[in-house]
Amino acid sequence: MNSELFVSTAPKTATFQMRINPEIKSAAEDVFSRCGLTLTDAINIFIQQSLNIKGMPLIVTQNSREAIKEQAIAMLLGELKKGEDSVTQDSDYISEADILKEFNVKI
Structure with missing residues (x-):
């Protein structure tokens, strides 16, 4: 296939059929219509992006969504820990007590 061929401008002479649950098709059409797209447009975009990359x-x-959420939280906590460790190990660390003293804050 010519790498300069784009789905949006390529001649459309072939057909593609697929079976899909009617409720899923309708829900997908609703989602894409809110973006100004037809289901065919969305499929063509998917195909073009597949070709691009x-x-x-x-x-x-x-x-599952829950597993992905747990992984993201674990990654975030790991990054937070790295940040905390870098602050307590760096020479420019200023303790809370020193900050309060510097700004004359009494608790």
Whole structure:
């Protein structure tokens, strides 16, 4: 296939059929119509993005939403810990007591 060929401007002479649950199709059409797209437009965009990156334009995972959330929280907590460790180990660390004293704050 010519790498300069774009889905949006390529001649559309082939057909593509698929089976899909009618409720899912309707829900997808509603989502895409809010973006000003038809289901065909959305599929063409997906195909073009796949061609652009020579792969899937999204992450395919078997993880549940909860598992992904737990992974994200674990990563965030790890980064927070790194930040805390860098503050307590760096020479420019100023303790809370020193800050309060410097600004003459009494608690």
